[in-house]
Amino acid sequence: MSDHIKLFIPGPVEVRREILDAQTQWMIGHRGAAFEALFARVQAKLRRVFFTRSRVFLSTSSGTGLWEAAARNCVSDDPDAGVLATVCGAFSERWADVFERNGKATVRLRVEEGKAIKPERVREALLARAADPNKKPFEAIAIVHNETSCGVMNPLAEIVAVVKTLSPDTLILVDAVSSLGGVKIDFDGLGLDVLLASSQKCFGLPPGLAFAAVSDRALAKAKTIKHRGYYFDFVELEKFLQKNHTPATPAISLMFALDRQLDDMLAEGLENRFARHARLAQLTRAWARARFGLFAEPGYESDTVTCVRNTRGIDVSALNKFLADRGMHISDGYGSLKGKTFRIAHMADATESDMQALFDAIDAFLSV
Amino acid sequence: MSDHIKLFIPGPVEVRREILDAQTQWMIGHRGAAFEALFARVQAKLRRVFFTRSRVFLSTSSGTGLWEAAARNCVSDDPDAGVLATVCGAFSERWADVFERNGKATVRLRVEEGKAIKPERVREALLARAADPNKKPFEAIAIVHNETSCGVMNPLAEIVAVVKTLSPDTLILVDAVSSLGGVKIDFDGLGLDVLLASSQKCFGLPPGLAFAAVSDRALAKAKTIKHRGYYFDFVELEKFLQKNHTPATPAISLMFALDRQLDDMLAEGLENRFARHARLAQLTRAWARARFGLFAEPGYESDTVTCVRNTRGIDVSALNKFLADRGMHISDGYGSLKGKTFRIAHMADATESDMQALFDAIDAFLSV
Numbered sequence: 001m002s003d004h005i006k007l008f009i010p011g012p013v014e015v016r017r018e019i020l021d022a023q024t025q026w027m028i029g030h031r032g033a034a035f036e037a038l039f040a041r042v043q044a045k046l047r048r049v050f051f052t053r054s055r056v057f058l059s060t061s062s063g064t065g066l067w068e069a070a071a072r073n074c075v076s077d078d079p080d081a082g083v084l085a086t087v088c089g090a091f092s093e094r095w096a097d098v099f100e101r102n103g104k105a106t107v108r109l110r111v112e113e114g115k116a117i118k119p120e121r122v123r124e125a126l127l128a129r130a131a132d133p134n135k136k137p138f139e140a141i142a143i144v145h146n147e148t149s150c151g152v153m154n155p156l157a158e159i160v161a162v163v164k165t166l167s168p169d170t171l172i173l174v175d176a177v178s179s180l181g182g183v184k185i186d187f188d189g190l191g192l193d194v195l196l197a198s199s200q201k202c203f204g205l206p207p208g209l210a211f212a213a214v215s216d217r218a219l220a221k222a223k224t225i226k227h228r229g230y231y232f233d234f235v236e237l238e239k240f241l242q243k244n245h246t247p248a249t250p251a252i253s254l255m256f257a258l259d260r261q262l263d264d265m266l267a268e269g270l271e272n273r274f275a276r277h278a279r280l281a282q283l284t285r286a287w288a289r290a291r292f293g294l295f296a297e298p299g300y301e302s303d304t305v306t307c308v309r310n311t312r313g314i315d316v317s318a319l320n321k322f323l324a325d326r327g328m329h330i331s332d333g334y335g336s337l338k339g340k341t342f343r344i345a346h347m348a349d350a351t352e353s354d355m356q357a358l359f360d361a362i363d364a365f366l367s368v
Numbered sequence: 369m370s371d372h373i374k375l376f377i378p379g380p381v382e383v384r385r386e387i388l389d390a391q392t393q394w395m396i397g398h399r400g401a402a403f404e405a406l407f408a409r410v411q412a413k414l415r416r417v418f419f420t421r422s423r424v425f426l427s428t429s430s431g432t433g434l435w436e437a438a439a440r441n442c443v444s445d446d447p448d449a450g451v452l453a454t455v456c457g458a459f460s461e462r463w464a465d466v467f468e469r470n471g472k473a474t475v476r477l478r479v480e481e482g483k484a485i486k487p488e489r490v491r492e493a494l495l496a497r498a499a500d501p502n503k504k505p506f507e508a509i510a511i512v513h514n515e516t517s518c519g520v521m522n523p524l525a526e527i528v529a530v531v532k533t534l535s536p537d538t539l540i541l542v543d544a545v546s547s548l549g550g551v552k553i554d555f556d557g558l559g560l561d562v563l564l565a566s567s568q569k570c571f572g573l574p575p576g577l578a579f580a581a582v583s584d585r586a587l588a589k590a591k592t593i594k595h596r597g598y599y600f601d602f603v604e605l606e607k608f609l610q611k612n613h614t615p616a617t618p619a620i621s622l623m624f625a626l627d628r629q630l631d632d633m634l635a636e637g638l639e640n641r642f643a644r645h646a647r648l649a650q651l652t653r654a655w656a657r658a659r660f661g662l663f664a665e666p667g668y669e670s671d672t673v674t675c676v677r678n679t680r681g682i683d684v685s686a687l688n689k690f691l692a693d694r695g696m697h698i699s700d701g702y703g704s705l706k707g708k709t710f711r712i713a714h715m716a717d718a719t720e721s722d723m724q725a726l727f728d729a730i731d732a733f734l735s736v
Contacts, residue, residue, distance in 0.1 A: 208619030251576030
């Protein structure tokens with residue numbers, strides 16, 4: 001189609017024609033047998049992608065909605081307890097903000113944008129907390145696994161190990177919005193408590209759905225917390241999940257697409273899918289290093305989105321105009337990084353030939 | 369299509385093929401010019417349907433999400449102030465519950481299920497409040513215009529007139545989830561403060577989007593309230609709406625469908641659309657009265673969904689099985705009304721011939 005601009009932005013990502021078309025099945029009621037079968041199918045497949053035998057809640061919202069869910073369900077209003085929010089870029093900063101806007105005591109562990117959250121820093125923060133006679137242990141720690149704004153992938157397993165050792169009762173809340181489905185995150189193996197993702201990133205779906213694996217102890221914690229609200233209440237979601245229902249009417253046409261896409265993801269094989277993401281990331285980094293530079297701290301570059309340091313000072317808008325004529329679109333830098341960086345997503349169903357076509361087009365722009 | 373069961377349930381409703389197909393446009397980014405043009409088009413058309421020059425927020429959620437928005441933005445945590453929640457059935461009861469779950473002082477004005485909220489009762493409640501030296505005026509009143517569970521349409525204009533006279537500073541929050549787009553509700557003319565609806569009822573769209581017209585004074589009130597959260601924060605939604613954006617990534621494929629459906633609604637003509645809903649309601653009531661009875665209080669029957677009193681004691685599941693073979697589906701009674709009533713929706717894009725085919729099929733079932 002002539003109006004088709006292939007997206008290389010870190011969400012919403014390019015969605016394949018078959019998946020777009022899967023949305024068009026005739027509408028069904030959300031309290032009947034057809035819906036219950038759909039919900040059960042999707043639930044079983046989501047658990048495989050999240051590597052959990054636990055529940056995966058389905059939310060009609062963006063991942064941002066599940067940030068609010070994590071804040072309202074897993075952290076009390078106790079001003080002496082609260083959350084340790086690790087911050088390494090614009091999205092982790094906003095999640096910290098969401099905790100505060102929900103009235104939760106929030107301590108930020110902030111590193112320079114582009115740098116990773118190191119286990120040593122988390123260790124220091126937890127030890128400092130334990131040494132403070134006026135404070136209680138953190139009820140939760142919030143970690144953005146893959147910081148979309150600057151292309152940093154944090155060392156999740158190492159951070160989790162520190163928390164499990166030093167503050168074992170602290171719930172571990174992980175935003176994997178832009179990595180889950182493209183990078184392996186073993187919910188049960190790591191012992192996470194909340195792991196959230198959204199449909200329009202590595203799942204290769206249109207936006208509008210978000211998913212959260214939730215541990216038994218997170219659910220138990222939620223039951224102790226007042227004023228969790230209703231729309232994002234884990235206890236309510238669990239009650240309905242037991243019946244293969246959702247508390248409110250969900251985005252059914254997006255669930256049709258999800259059902260189909262999960263089949264395709266499992267048919268590809270999750271390990272193959274993760275390997276493809278790693279390979280595309282290597283290709284993209286090699287291309288970018290040879291022409292520009294990388295923004296992320298070496299060793300912590302994301303396997304789903306590459307943040308390119310704009311060392312040549314190219315006009316990113318002009319580049320995108322050039323690419324649009326060739327049916328492609330990339331992302332400018334985020335917030336204060338606009339112009340100084342640009343971002344290339346290599347997630348969901350992108351292929352080597354997709355990436356090569358993009359690299360060729362940008363090379364053509366550079367040589368104009 | 370052989371698997372096509374036409375829905376006569378009060379949401380999700382039947383969605384026309386053209387509207388389902390409109391979801392399949394290629395994905396676009398939510399921070400670019402194409403999205404901004406889409407948002408602006410949709411916004412202008414939504415304002416016509418809501419009869420307002422004010423803003424109409426677009427939420428990726430069900431209408432339930434906007435219940436939470438109304439609770440968190442329009443009512444403070446002051447235990448001596450709070451909301452007067454009118455209750456006449458299961459959904460208005462749940463909205464009252466949502467206020468409480470968000471920590472808001474909630475006084476219920478409850479009438480028997482199937483009866484309407486009368487302006488006299490609201491008048492009494494407001495006078496009682498004014499006479500209570502320990503309480504402040506209600507910050508808001510919550511009214512479900514069309515109670516989907518029992519087919520009652522409340523006399524909104526009369527209730528609003530009482531509030532405007534006796535408690536003019538009380539914000540007027542209206543759930544028109546299952547009536548807006550099928551029945552005229554003049555947001556500006558009535559002087560409402562929040563008017564919310566969702567996509568899968570009279571708009572004839574798949575579920576996943578919800579809409580709220582919000583007055584300037586509701587927005588001003590929101591700014592005074594702590595801990596509004598983020599996902600449903602009116603102040604945040606307004607900030608982004610000014611740029612034709614949404615704070616979080618919205619359900620873009622559903623917005624494509626909305627854009628198309630609003631064109632069709634305006635092409636039909638809103639007055640024609642409302643007249644069609646009134647006509648289908650009359651036909652349905654006449655059919656139901658001749659064979660069963662109506663559950664709603666006379667004079668307050670809904671123009672979008674008819675709740676039929678099951679005076680013949682038919683097996684509603686057996687009826688639905690019979691109808692399924694003929695490609696149709698209706699709704700059993702809700703909650704405690706299951707079996708005692710059943711519900712027939714006549715909303716969105718339903719036609720007289722759709723309804724006649726349904727009546728004929730049910731008549732065939734009755735004569736079996």
